[in-house]
Amino acid sequence: MGIKFKIHENKRVSALVSYVATLLIVALTIGVFALMRVQAADEPLISASQTQDSVTSSIPSGVSRPAYLFYVSRTPQYSMDDIINMDLTAPSNVTYEDLCAVSQQGLVGLEQYFINAEKEYGVNCVFLMSIAALESGWGTSLFRENNLFGFGQYDFASKEECIYTVAKALSENYLSEDGSFHYGYTVRDVWVKYATSTTWGYKIENIMYNLYNGIRENNVSNYTNIQ
Numbered sequence: 001m002g003i004k005f006k007i008h009e010n011k012r013v014s015a016l017v018s019y020v021a022t023l024l025i026v027a028l029t030i031g032v033f034a035l036m037r038v039q040a041a042d043e044p045l046i047s048a049s050q051t052q053d054s055v056t057s058s059i060p061s062g063v064s065r066p067a068y069l070f071y072v073s074r075t076p077q078y079s080m081d082d083i084i085n086m087d088l089t090a091p092s093n094v095t096y097e098d099l100c101a102v103s104q105q106g107l108v109g110l111e112q113y114f115i116n117a118e119k120e121y122g123v124n125c126v127f128l129m130s131i132a133a134l135e136s137g138w139g140t141s142l143f144r145e146n147n148l149f150g151f152g153q154y155d156f157a158s159k160e161e162c163i164y165t166v167a168k169a170l171s172e173n174y175l176s177e178d179g180s181f182h183y184g185y186t187v188r189d190v191w192v193k194y195a196t197s198t199t200w201g202y203k204i205e206n207i208m209y210n211l212y213n214g215i216r217e218n219n220v221s222n223y224t225n226i227q
Contacts, residue, residue, distance in 0.1 A: 101218035106139020117167035
């Protein structure tokens with residue numbers, strides 16, 4: 001009987017020790033998590049300005065901050081279907097530097113005007129440049145003074161004025177729901193009344209596709225070079 005009693009007593013002591021040890025582990029775990037939460041609550045939040053400062057500090061010498069940020073964000077890679085279905089009133093997110101990378105011949109030096117036209121009238125700047133490229137042979141063949149778009153029989157005081165005038169007309173007459181020639185928001189919707197050519201819309205879409213791909217390739221190349 002004495003031996004059995006000792007065995008049972010030892011089992012009870014062992015179970016009690018195990019139980020106490022489990023309680024201690026649980027208590028320690030809860031304490032650690034509580035301490036972590038207190039420390040996290042005490043840590044100051046990183047402000048937007050601090051984040052921007054950290055980005056700015058990482059920009060290599062000679063590279064502008066706006067250009068660097070856009071190199072990082074990348075230009076989307078558009079398929080031809082994307083171009084065909086693109087809403088021409090949606091922000092293009094294309095920059096002055098982007099257009100400079102793909103502008104050619106007589107359109108070189110006009111990039112900022114296309115950017116400004118999009119900001120002012122809400123018409124995709126790549127679309128505007130594509131029309132000018134097609135209608136004027138990239139600015140090398142103008143039938144009227146400064147008329148890059150073959151827009152009516154008008155002369156313009158400057159190419160800048162021409163770009164803004166055409167952007168305004170497209171915005172109000174073709175890309176607004178109450179516009180006289182509004183059929184939608186894509187190249188082919190504008191094409192219905194803008195041009196009589198049976199290939200105009202396809203050519204514009206092809207130029208846009210090439211411009212967007214050129215912008216993307218340039219951004220990837222620039223981003224690689226500044227790493």
